Amino acid sequence: MLAPFDPDDRLARVSHRGTSPERRPLPDYLIPLGRTFGLSSNGAVANLALTPHAVSAVNRELRNGGYDVVHVHEPNSPVVSWVATESSPVPTVGTFHAYSTSAIMGNIVANGLGARRLYNKLDQRIAVSEAARWTAERWYGGRYKLIPNGVDLGAAPTGPKPAPDSALRLLFVGRAEERKGLPVLLRSFEALRAAGIEARLIVAGATEEEVSPFLMDPEGVEVAGRVDDDQKWKLLHEADLLVAPSLGGESFGMVLTEAFAAGTPAVASGIAGYRDVLRDGVDGVLVPPGDPKALGETLHDLALDPRRRERMSDAARRGASRFAWPRVAREVVATYEEAVERPEPATRKDRIAVATGFRPRDGAAAAPPQRLPSIEPAFDANARRSPAMRIARKAAVVGFAAGALGLTWYALQRLGMDSIVKALVAATPVWVLLAFALMCVSMLVRSEAWYAVLKAALPGSRVRRRDTARATMIGVLMSATLPARLGEPSRAFIVARRTGRVRENLPVVLGTLVSQTILNIVALVILGTIMFATVGLFRGREDSLIIATLAPVLVLALVILMPMLLRRGKPSRFVRVQQAIALVRGAMVQVRSGLAVFKNPKAGAWATVTQLTAWGLQWLSCYVLLVALGLDDKAGLGAAAAVLFAVNVTAVLPATPSNLGVFQAACVAVLHAYGVGHTEAFAYGVILQAVEIATALTMGMPALLNEGMSWKDLRLRALHAAPVELAAAARRRESEA
Numbered sequence: 001m002l003a004p005f006d007p008d009d010r011l012a013r014v015s016h017r018g019t020s021p022e023r024r025p026l027p028d029y030l031i032p033l034g035r036t037f038g039l040s041s042n043g044a045v046a047n048l049a050l051t052p053h054a055v056s057a058v059n060r061e062l063r064n065g066g067y068d069v070v071h072v073h074e075p076n077s078p079v080v081s082w083v084a085t086e087s088s089p090v091p092t093v094g095t096f097h098a099y100s101t102s103a104i105m106g107n108i109v110a111n112g113l114g115a116r117r118l119y120n121k122l123d124q125r126i127a128v129s130e131a132a133r134w135t136a137e138r139w140y141g142g143r144y145k146l147i148p149n150g151v152d153l154g155a156a157p158t159g160p161k162p163a164p165d166s167a168l169r170l171l172f173v174g175r176a177e178e179r180k181g182l183p184v185l186l187r188s189f190e191a192l193r194a195a196g197i198e199a200r201l202i203v204a205g206a207t208e209e210e211v212s213p214f215l216m217d218p219e220g221v222e223v224a225g226r227v228d229d230d231q232k233w234k235l236l237h238e239a240d241l242l243v244a245p246s247l248g249g250e251s252f253g254m255v256l257t258e259a260f261a262a263g264t265p266a267v268a269s270g271i272a273g274y275r276d277v278l279r280d281g282v283d284g285v286l287v288p289p290g291d292p293k294a295l296g297e298t299l300h301d302l303a304l305d306p307r308r309r310e311r312m313s314d315a316a317r318r319g320a321s322r323f324a325w326p327r328v329a330r331e332v333v334a335t336y337e338e339a340v341e342r343p344e345p346a347t348r349k350d351r352i353a354v355a356t357g358f359r360p361r362d363g364a365a366a367a368p369p370q371r372l373p374s375i376e377p378a379f380d381a382n383a384r385r386s387p388a389m390r391i392a393r394k395a396a397v398v399g400f401a402a403g404a405l406g407l408t409w410y411a412l413q414r415l416g417m418d419s420i421v422k423a424l425v426a427a428t429p430v431w432v433l434l435a436f437a438l439m440c441v442s443m444l445v446r447s448e449a450w451y452a453v454l455k456a457a458l459p460g461s462r463v464r465r466r467d468t469a470r471a472t473m474i475g476v477l478m479s480a481t482l483p484a485r486l487g488e489p490s491r492a493f494i495v496a497r498r499t500g501r502v503r504e505n506l507p508v509v510l511g512t513l514v515s516q517t518i519l520n521i522v523a524l525v526i527l528g529t530i531m532f533a534t535v536g537l538f539r540g541r542e543d544s545l546i547i548a549t550l551a552p553v554l555v556l557a558l559v560i561l562m563p564m565l566l567r568r569g570k571p572s573r574f575v576r577v578q579q580a581i582a583l584v585r586g587a588m589v590q591v592r593s594g595l596a597v598f599k600n601p602k603a604g605a606w607a608t609v610t611q612l613t614a615w616g617l618q619w620l621s622c623y624v625l626l627v628a629l630g631l632d633d634k635a636g637l638g639a640a641a642a643v644l645f646a647v648n649v650t651a652v653l654p655a656t657p658s659n660l661g662v663f664q665a666a667c668v669a670v671l672h673a674y675g676v677g678h679t680e681a682f683a684y685g686v687i688l689q690a691v692e693i694a695t696a697l698t699m700g701m702p703a704l705l706n707e708g709m710s711w712k713d714l715r716l717r718a719l720h721a722a723p724v725e726l727a728a729a730a731r732r733r734e735s736e737a
Contacts, residue, residue: 095128097251135251170242193219204224236258266278269286445610470707526615646666
């Protein structure tokens with residue numbers, strides 16, 4: 001065996017981003033090729049030997065080893081597998097493990113480097129699954145024998161499964177990566193416990209430090225860390241269910257075969273690679289990938305049906321023989337024999353063509369890549385969309401962002417960089433600093449408004465002003481640095497985390513954001529009224545002004561009355577409509593709990609006053625920046641209100657980080673109506689956005705550090721902060737309501 005071997009030293013930890021290799025003795029059969037480097041690939045990390053020593057060692061061993069056949073895994077992996085395939089002097093077999101739908105990596109990059117020519121030098125090609133065969137045929141062409149990966153049944157525990165415990169024992173084995181679906185499982189597990197199921201989840205293969213960015217509620221979760229083979233077999237044997245919620249990119253479920261060998265059924269995502277291993281309803285259950293609610297409902301049903309779990313356990317142990325090493329080895333050895341017995345080309349011309357890879361070594365006609373239909377499951381929403389729709393959706397997102405940046409660049413060219421720079425330099429620093437200070441104070445006042453709302457919504461929890469202020473600052477930071485509205489779930493998570501009961505309090509905290517949203521609507525209506533009044537658009541249209549003013553009142557009434565309007569009635573044939581109504585009704589009940597502050601006139605008044613005061617300070621900050629640029633003679637307080645209105649309306653669905661480009665366009669469009677030139681208006685937009693970003697960084701970064709979290713940690717938690725509610729829990733909560 002020719003393979004890399006990493007020593008446990010400082011360089012290994014650096015090249016693998018702080019991860020230490022497992023300490024093992026060097027096997028007698030292993031010829032080491034030096035250390036590896038961890039490279040991101042297909043949503044995971046590939047450990048590859050990239051050193052000149054590895055290349056020279058492979059070439060030297062292939063020349064002098066006296067081998068009958070060379071078996072290369074992933075022939076196009078840089079650089080060892082590629083070199084071995086290219087320079088092998090004897091019959092060569094290649095095994096393909098990867099599953100990928102990426103045209104860039106599979107078609108453009110690899111084939112551009114000569115992958116199809118390289119694969120022609122293989123005497124036989126093996127794919128470990130239909131998913132791996134699909135990938136190889138789709139992007140590289142050729143013919144492939146299907147031989148699965150093997151599992152050592154002799155190493156698996158053979159005794160009876162441990163007696164059922166009062167708690168459902170769930171096991172996750174894998175890296176703490178988004179691709180492996182750990183965040184999805186954690187949300188499902190929290191929902192499972194909230195539905196009244198006593199359960200324990202063991203996470204093996206990852207450390208507490210790696211799991212913590214995804215973990216919102218540690219109750220019932222045990223992180224076993226990295227385990228050796230004996231520990232892994234023990235955990236697999238003791239578990240009631242293995243859960244494999246990977247989102248994609250898996251060509252074969254190796255951990256599924258090991259679980260089956262230990263007599264443990266699995267609940268796994270119905271992705272292409274897993275469907276080759278798990279027989280749905282026999283030795284496990286397949287669920288839609290990336291759907292925590294569906295996963296939670298499946299786990300809930302299995303928790304209440306131990307007889308079904310027992311039947312699947314027996315079927316899993318019997319079915320594991322499909323992947324037993326003796327059976328797999330016979331097929332692999334037969335492939336070796338076919339490769340060795342393949343006759344050499346008859347003519348010198350043919351031998352040269354085969355040796356250089358311009359003609360397939362297997363002697364058959366060339367099989368070019370072919371456009372194959374998707375093998376993703378039908379319940380995957382992505383798979384149901386046509387390729388044209390998926391491409392159009394991605395193109396629209398990219399095009400919108402590129403268009404915003406392109407228009408910004410075009411504006412810079414038309415207006416002239418020199419004139420814009422002059423306008424920026426002409427700004428009075430003292431006024432800019434004053435605007436920055438006002439913006440910072442407005443954030444603190446905004447947090448006071450939220451504190452009043454939280455106190456009313458969480459009467460049994462300890463809510464502190466400093467926690468609310470810190471969460472507000474962190475939310476502003478996330479909103480200013482990411483192209484999505486992650487600031488809201490970020491600050492909700494921080495507060496729920498500080499109350500000590502994340503799972504119970506997070507839905508209510510999220511509901512409190514609606515209270516602030518309604519107050520924000522009131523503020524926007526006021527700003528809009530000032531804007532329309534100062535530019536004269538509403539003259540003779542007072543009815544429209546009244547309707548705009550009443551809009552937040554109507555929204556508030558709708559939120560309060562929605563649960564009653566959506567009461568559960570008689571069963572309907574339209575199941576999906578009923579489910580949607582139930583979902584909306586549940587959300588409205590949650591939202592209504594966040595409006596509890598308005599039941600108390602004093603607390604409600606304080607929240608309203610402070611929230612509107614925060615908007616007033618931002619309005620004043622916008623006006624001070626007009627003074628800083630000397631534009632206040634043309635554009636006064638009315639123009640400042642119009643700017644604040646426009647940038648907040650256009651930021652509802654930001655196209656770029658900080659809505660860059662769109663922000664400046666909104667400022668130009670508004671200020672031009674007040675007689676401000678395009679150059680000065682664009683410069684104003686640049687300075688205003690700079691002040692907002694500076695506010696976010698100045699107040700958000702210290703808050704993030706004090707919280708003891710990294711920006712990446714918070715981003716991951718914000719992405720997966722949405723709580724999941726199972727049907728059993730929803731029915732109980734509705735009956736209580």
